[in-house]
Amino acid sequence: MQTVSVTKDLRAPIGRLWDLLLDVERFADYMSDVEWIKVLDVRDDVRTAEWSVILRGSILRWSEKGRVDPSRHRIDFEQLDGDLSVFQGEWLLTDLGGGLTRASLRIEFEIGIPLMARMLDPIARESLRTNTSRMLEELEQRACAPEE
Structure with a gap:
């Protein structure tokens, strides 16, 4: 299994960033690599959604189950169905003050x-790293923009 981890210190309050992370259907409004996201179901702390993102000029689609933990500002997700054999991970926010x-x-x-x-993993890993970094940067830009 391959792993991509990106961590950035964002100049935005944790509450604002958390609200944005929970509003995934709006990611496509400000994240250039997100084509669309549709939330299918929300039950207690579990959210099921379909995603379509642009990765290195190709469309990557999947459905996922995400466990939302507001007390830890953490979302763990795992693919239910999609273009990859395995796709899982986590979003985590930490207040630095x-x-x-x-x-x-x-x-x-x-x-x-x-x-x-052997040939595709390094390309996919670098593409996901670029995509992930861009998502965090665009999340920060959105958090710092005047609220609509």
């Missing part, structure tokens, strides 16, 4: 084509 928040996004994945893994 003074309006600064550490945001982490970790993704574990398997492409699911064993004979091609």
